[in-house]
Amino acid sequence: MGYIMELRKIVGSRPLIIAGACVILINDDKEILLQLRNDNNCWGLAGGSLEIGETLEQVANCYSL
Numbered sequence: 001m002g003y004i005m006e007l008r009k010i011v012g013s014r015p016l017i018i019a020g021a022c023v024i025l026i027n028d029d030k031e032i033l034l035q036l037r038n039d040n041n042c043w044g045l046a047g048g049s050l051e052i053g054e055t056l057e058q059v060a061n062c063y064s065l
Helices: 003-011 056-061
Strands: 020-023 034-036 043-049
Touching: 020 056, 043 056
Parallel strands: none
Antiparallel strands: 020 043, 034 043
16 A cells, blocks of 8 residues: 555545656657546546655656656
8 A cells, every 4th residue: 555545544535735746758649648547537647646765756757668
């Protein structure tokens, strides 16, 4: 379980300020890579939330090709 889910157990549905990163990947045909999110079943840019011990560069870099 990730840091945010652990935090949610403590604070419930109260608002949180959470850092995250996303990337825009465009191929030679000018197509943009999208990911289908598990939490809301919507399409969005590739990215994620910052976990303890990670840098924003590491969060974004997991999507580099």
